[in-house]
Amino acid sequence: MFTPREVAAAAAARPPTTLTINELHRRLGHVAHEAARKLMKDGLVRGVKLDESSVASICESCEWAKGTRKPIQKVRQRERASEIGEEVHSDLWGPAPVETASTQERDLRGLQEV
Numbered sequence: 001m002f003t004p005r006e007v008a009a010a011a012a013a014r015p016p017t018t019l020t021i022n023e024l025h026r027r028l029g030h031v032a033h034e035a036a037r038k039l040m041k042d043g044l045v046r047g048v049k050l051d052e053s054s055v056a057s058i059c060e061s062c063e064w065a066k067g068t069r070k071p072i073q074k075v076r077q078r079e080r081a082s083e084i085g086e087e088v089h090s091d092l093w094g095p096a097p098v099e100t101a102s103t104q105e106r107d108l109r110g111l112q113e114v
């Protein structure tokens, strides 16, 4: 078992790894490519070098995470609800790729308008 200090010392002793901007984007938790470049430029990332010639490409994980949704209309189509429960908006999501402890595959989220 190594202490965090020993792990950091071992990492600092190794030569820096050169990463493309896409690899850096993934390793930093999918931050924006330009934010990753700025972190490198400001010296806030240690142990890696950025391949300055690398070009950012579309990240499939980020695109998937953005999902799709329909635009919300800016103009109300009918009168606003006047009582609790008169109008309920909901969204059903699923099936989940991983089962929860209660084995629910879908998630129902609701917003009551009042």
Ligand SMILES: [Zn+2]
Pocket: 025, 026, 030, 059, 060, 061, 062, 063
């Ligand atoms: Zn990404």
